[in-house]
Amino acid sequence: MDFLRPRTWAEALALKAGRPEATPLQGGTDVMVEINLDKGRPAALLDLTPIPELREWSREGVEIRVGAGVTYSRLIAELGTELPGLAQASRTVGSPQIRNRGTVAGNLGAASPAGDSHPPLLACGAVVEAESVRGTRLIPIGEFYTGVKRNALAPDELIRAVRVPAATGPQYFSKIGTRNAMVIAVCSFAVALHPSGRRVGTGIGSAAPTPRHAPRAEDFASGELDWDGRRPLDPGVARRFGELVAASAAPIDDVRGRAAYRTHALAVMARRALGWAWDDFRGNS
Amino acid sequence: MRVNLTVNGRPMTADDVWEGESLLYVLRERLGLPGAKNACEQGECGSCTVYLDGTPVCACLVAAGQAEGRDVVTVEGLATSGGGPDAGLSDVQRAFVDAGAVQCGFCTPGLVVQAHALLADAEGVPRDADIREALAGNLCRCTGYEKILDAVRLAAARRAGADSGFRT
Numbered sequence: 001m002d003f004l005r006p007r008t009w010a011e012a013l014a015l016k017a018g019r020p021e022a023t024p025l026q027g028g029t030d031v032m033v034e035i036n037l038d039k040g041r042p043a044a045l046l047d048l049t050p051i052p053e054l055r056e057w058s059r060e061g062v063e064i065r066v067g068a069g070v071t072y073s074r075l076i077a078e079l080g081t082e083l084p085g086l087a088q089a090s091r092t093v094g095s096p097q098i099r100n101r102g103t104v105a106g107n108l109g110a111a112s113p114a115g116d117s118h119p120p121l122l123a124c125g126a127v128v129e130a131e132s133v134r135g136t137r138l139i140p141i142g143e144f145y146t147g148v149k150r151n152a153l154a155p156d157e158l159i160r161a162v163r164v165p166a167a168t169g170p171q172y173f174s175k176i177g178t179r180n181a182m183v184i185a186v187c188s189f190a191v192a193l194h195p196s197g198r199r200v201g202t203g204i205g206s207a208a209p210t211p212r213h214a215p216r217a218e219d220f221a222s223g224e225l226d227w228d229g230r231r232p233l234d235p236g237v238a239r240r241f242g243e244l245v246a247a248s249a250a251p252i253d254d255v256r257g258r259a260a261y262r263t264h265a266l267a268v269m270a271r272r273a274l275g276w277a278w279d280d281f282r283g284n285s
Numbered sequence: 286m287r288v289n290l291t292v293n294g295r296p297m298t299a300d301d302v303w304e305g306e307s308l309l310y311v312l313r314e315r316l317g318l319p320g321a322k323n324a325c326e327q328g329e330c331g332s333c334t335v336y337l338d339g340t341p342v343c344a345c346l347v348a349a350g351q352a353e354g355r356d357v358v359t360v361e362g363l364a365t366s367g368g369g370p371d372a373g374l375s376d377v378q379r380a381f382v383d384a385g386a387v388q389c390g391f392c393t394p395g396l397v398v399q400a401h402a403l404l405a406d407a408e409g410v411p412r413d414a415d416i417r418e419a420l421a422g423n424l425c426r427c428t429g430y431e432k433i434l435d436a437v438r439l440a441a442a443r444r445a446g447a448d449s450g451f452r453t
Contacts, residue, residue, distance in 0.1 A: 003286060003304035003350040028346040029328055035305045036326035036345060045304060049351050073340075095422020097343045097399070098328050181421030182329055 002044035009051050009131075012158060017133045020155035022046040026054075026069060027101030029094065030110045048158070063163045065129070068105035075104065083164050085120035085171030085190050092116055092175050095182055105159040108144065111151040111210070114256075118145070118211030119190030120173055122203030126164040130157040138163070145210035169193030170280035174269040175205075176257075186257040189245065189269040193277050198227045200274070207249035207262045214270070217244035221274060233278040242271035290352045292316060293362030299349070308352045309333045309344035312359060320360035320394045331423030334395035335359045341402040343422075360394035363401055377401045380440035381433075388427035396423045400437045410441040 004022060006012035016022060023042035025031050026049060034040040048054055054069030057079065064082050066075065072090040076099070080087040086104070093099050093116050107117040108128060121141045128139040130153055137157065144152050153159070171192040177183030188205035200221040202214040224237045251262035288299045288311060299315040307326075312318045312335070322332035326345050333344040336358035344357075363375040374382070377400050387393050403411060403419040411419070416437050425433060 001304040003348070005350060005353070025348060025351070028348055028351070032307060032346040032348060033327040036307060041305065045348060045350070047348065047351055094328065095331065096402075096419055097331055097334055097341055097422045098346075100340045101342050101346060181418075 001041065004044055004046045005050060006046070006048070007050055009053060009160070012046065012048060012051060013131060013133045013156075015046060016158050017156045019044050019046070024048055024109060024158055026103050026106045026109075027071065027098075029098050029102040030106060030112075046158075054160070059166070060163070062165050063127075064166050065161045065163050066104060067161050068159045069103060070105075072099035072102050072104070082166040083120075083124070084167050085123055085173050085192055086117060086164060088171070088173040089116045089120045089175075089188075089190065092173070092177075092180075092183070092185075098182075104162055108151065108159055108162065109153070111145055111149050113145075113148060113208060113210055114185045114188075114206035115211065116173075116175065116185060116188065116205065119188050119203030119205040120171065120192070121162065121164065122211055122213050123171065123190040123192035123201035124164050124167070125201060126162055128152075128159060129161040129163055130154075131160040132156040132158070136160070142213060145212070148209050167192070169195045170277040170284075172273040172276050174273050176265050176269070184256060187249075187251065187262040187265050187269075189266055189273055191270070191273040191277050193281055195227060195281065198222055198225075200225065202245060202248075202270070204245065204249050204266065206256075207251040207266055209250065212248065214245040214248035217241050217248060217270065220244055225278065230282045232282070233275055238271045238275055241274050242267035242269075245270035286350065288349050288353050290354065291356045292318065293358055302349045304348075304350065306349040307345045308335070308337075308347035308349055308357070311349045311352070312344060312357070318359050318361055321398075322391055322394055324391065328422075329424070330392070330395070331399060331420075332392050332395040334398045334423065336362075336398065336402070341399050358398075360397050363397065375401065376443060377404065377436075377440045380443065381436045384432050384436035384439050386429060386432040386436035388425075388429045392423060392425045392427075392429075396420060396425070396433055399423050400433075400440065403437065404441055404444065407441060409445050410438060 022044035025045045025047045054067045057066045104117045107115040126141040130137045173190045175188040176186040185206040187207040190203040192201040246263045246267040251259040324330045324332045328343040328346045335344045
């Protein structure tokens with residue numbers, strides 16, 4: 001195994017182009033587990049932690065550009081206002097020690113259907129900024145997940161950043177697990193209200209081969225919510241929204257839960273999350 | 286490969302390090318610092334918690350090469366030097382002893398480092414919810430959590446009481 005330590009981003013891209021089989025390494029919270037437990041042995045590790053610009057985030061127009069090295073801990077501490085859904089999801093990741101190392105970009109690279117970042121990224125309409133020596137490619141989040149633990153990155157590409165529109169309305173993340181800490185989601189759900197476009201965004205986690213939107217639920221709620229009058233959420237609308245979210249999932253039975261339970265839990269989480277978000281929206285009128 | 290790092294304030298070098306090796310392995314097997322414990326090797330248990338550049342992390346999930354040039358503090362580094370009845374113990378360690386927060390002791394080094402980090406950031410005595418959250422990634426299989434919470438409260442109360450005899 002080789003341990004590659006680029007000092008600059010340009011060097012990292014050059015190394016990845018020359019060694020496309022190299023596994024990018026950031027917080028190590030996935031990659032090192034694989035190595036420690038001998039589940040896989042990369043041909044080479046490409047350590048990205050020495051590259052300072054990856055640890056930065058910036059506001060660029062309506063978007064927050066979160067560098068690939070920004071940890072969950074920093075996202076929670078520094079971006080809770082701009083990216084409330086992603087910050088909420090980040091708070092549910094692992095433990096303090098894991099959040100001090102893990103990154104959203106690592107979550108994207110691993111592309112586990114259970115990754116906590118994915119539902120809020122979907123609900124917010126994030127864009128993955130992938131880069132290689134050939135140039136930069138902006139991948140809409142809905143096109144990024146291509147299969148179980150597979151993503152749309154080309155072999156020579158690295159994730160430079162994820163671009164997430166700053167919140168313009170309430171956002172919520174909800175997750176089922178056996179305890180509050182150190183839990184891989186049984187299933188999870190995120191909702192984001194986008195009042196200017198009168199749209200509701202959704203994201204489903206751990207209930208399909210990939211994280212995914214619930215498009216019919218989004219269309220339904222976007223049309224039913226009283227964006228101008230801000231009347232209370234009709235319980236029937238909330239319930240139907242939950243049903244449509246659950247209908248968008250394609251869960252399986254596995255060690256963490258049964259498919260039927262996931263479907264039920266998703267409907268409940270979606271109904272509640274929409275209620276929380278809508279209550280916040282009304283309260284801010 | 287060779288890895289150069291600072292551990293508990295001292296420059297150290299580890300040679301013949303395998304590229305897939307963890308910082309935990311380097312500390313325990315190459316540098317003679319067995320304080321951080323090797324249990325789950327997947328970041329679940331927190332027994333290998335050390336400071337990396339001042340931030341508590343699971344040493345089992347840091348690749349050895351990622352520690353190159355960086356500053357590591359292990360539980361061994363929290364102990365103080367000097368005389369007196371508390372010689373060798375930091376205030377957090379002293380509180381763990383006084384509160385009886387140690388049973389088999391395997392989880393203790395990780396809990397001490399993580400509690401140390403919590404108190405470094407806390408103002409006054411942290412709320413129970415904050416202590417529980419801070420220690421959520423440290424497993425004790427002796428079911429000793431109540432005493433551990435007592436120890437953290439005790440250390441925090443002693444600091445808030447400006448009992449300088451217990452400060453690190």
